[in-house]
Amino acid sequence: MKKKLIAAACMLALSSTAFADEGEVKDRYGFYGFIGTHNLDLDSYHNTDERAGGNTGFGWMFNKSWQVEGNYHYTNDLASPNGGSRPDLITYGLDFQFNDTSWLGSSETHPFIKVGYGKHRDKYSQFDPLIEDEFYKAGIGLQHFANDNVFMRVGYDFLDSGERGDDKMTYFNVGFFFGETDRASVAPKVEPKKEAKDSDGDGVLDANDRCPGTPAGAAVDAYGCALDSDGDGVADYKDACPGTEAGAKVDEKGCKIEPKEEVVVDMRLNFDVDKYQIKPEMVSEIAKVAEFLRQYPSVNAQIQGHTDSTGSNQYNQGLSERRAGAVKDYLINNFGIDDSRLSAVGYGEERPIADNSTTEGRALNRRAEAHAETMK
Numbered sequence: 001m002k003k004k005l006i007a008a009a010c011m012l013a014l015s016s017t018a019f020a021d022e023g024e025v026k027d028r029y030g031f032y033g034f035i036g037t038h039n040l041d042l043d044s045y046h047n048t049d050e051r052a053g054g055n056t057g058f059g060w061m062f063n064k065s066w067q068v069e070g071n072y073h074y075t076n077d078l079a080s081p082n083g084g085s086r087p088d089l090i091t092y093g094l095d096f097q098f099n100d101t102s103w104l105g106s107s108e109t110h111p112f113i114k115v116g117y118g119k120h121r122d123k124y125s126q127f128d129p130l131i132e133d134e135f136y137k138a139g140i141g142l143q144h145f146a147n148d149n150v151f152m153r154v155g156y157d158f159l160d161s162g163e164r165g166d167d168k169m170t171y172f173n174v175g176f177f178f179g180e181t182d183r184a185s186v187a188p189k190v191e192p193k194k195e196a197k198d199s200d201g202d203g204v205l206d207a208n209d210r211c212p213g214t215p216a217g218a219a220v221d222a223y224g225c226a227l228d229s230d231g232d233g234v235a236d237y238k239d240a241c242p243g244t245e246a247g248a249k250v251d252e253k254g255c256k257i258e259p260k261e262e263v264v265v266d267m268r269l270n271f272d273v274d275k276y277q278i279k280p281e282m283v284s285e286i287a288k289v290a291e292f293l294r295q296y297p298s299v300n301a302q303i304q305g306h307t308d309s310t311g312s313n314q315y316n317q318g319l320s321e322r323r324a325g326a327v328k329d330y331l332i333n334n335f336g337i338d339d340s341r342l343s344a345v346g347y348g349e350e351r352p353i354a355d356n357s358t359t360e361g362r363a364l365n366r367r368a369e370a371h372a373e374t375m376k
Contacts, residue, residue, distance in 0.1 A: 026064075030180050032176060032177040035173065036054070053075035055073040068096050069094070070095075090122075091118060093137060094118065096115055097112050109144040111140065115136075115137060119134050140156055151177060154173075199213075200213050209224035218235065232248065232250045240254055241256065245297040247295060266288065269327065276305075276325075289370040299341075300340075302344075303370055305325075307320050313348060321345070328342045352365045
């Protein structure tokens with residue numbers, strides 16, 4: 001039984017559950033009750049062994065420091081000194097208890113001391129030496145409130161019966177407090193304000209900055225990203241050629257990439273015999289020229305028409321010019337290329353690229369080409 005009470009004391013000392021979110025207890029007052037278990041060790045004068053029993057009681061708290069209570073203990077099956085039947089013992093008394101709420105710095109868990117007066121009585125009046133055996137009590141213990149109502153305590157009482165000897169009692173109680181608990185108000189927790197930061201100094205706070213690390217002095221948009229006013233993919237702060245035309249190819253400095261020499265655009269247009277009309281399968285090839293001219297807005301293109309050697313030179317010259325003109329007109333009317341950037345020239349049969357003595361060779365010579373040239 002002693003081991004159980006010691007274990008209960010350890011659990012009580014370690015189970016401090018004062019609520020951090022509630023204020024410190026300023027005071028308590030009101031009625032309470034409890035039940036528990038005890039171990040009674042009577043003096044050798046009574047010639048009996050230690051026995052366990054149950055107990056209960058009621059009390060009143062005047063404040064958090066002082067309380068008074070009446071208690072009742074029942075210990076059964078004590079050994080009889082004369083070898084007769086084993087009597088049951090009733091122990092009752094009145095105690096005054098002082099709670100030292102400052103010693104452990106908590107009004108939830110604290111030690112206490114108490115003094116009191118009580119009596120032992122043999123329930124069946126068979127244990128003569130114990131009939132109305134009076135004693136004065138002094139005790140110590142530890143009390144813990146798990147919340148505003150439920151409490152536990154463990155203690156040790158010394159019972160002085162005068163010439164009849166000194167008895168000892170250890171106990172563990174669980175109680176319920178029906179009274180009022182007055183707690184100090186708790187100030188609401190105020191989280192410290194986090195200072196807004198702008199690590200790269202671009203005027204956009206880090207929380208909203210989608211482009212951290214922008215160089216100092218660079219113009220940025222509302223999201224902290226460097227401006228690119230001409231939309232060429234090079235930020236303004238490192239664009240050496242601002243205002244580049246939309247769609248123009250630029251280098252890493254934002255400047256247009258200009259062709260350094262005449263470029264022949266790979267356009268494969270082969271016409272039928274004595275024809276200059278644009279066939280549907282030619283459109284994708286003409287589109288290559290249009291895309292090239294959009295990428296290089298400062299470049300012009302010359303469309304050159306050619307024929308095979310069939311027919312007279314004079315006729316072939318006119319046919320080649322009509323072929324070049326047809327491609328030029330298609331670029332203007334269907335791809336929106338400015339007329340000032342295009343020219344059409346016919347070379348007749350003067351510039352063959354294959355043998356005119358074969359069918360295959362003549363088919364290759366009936367063609368149109370696009371030559372790009374830098375604007376002066």
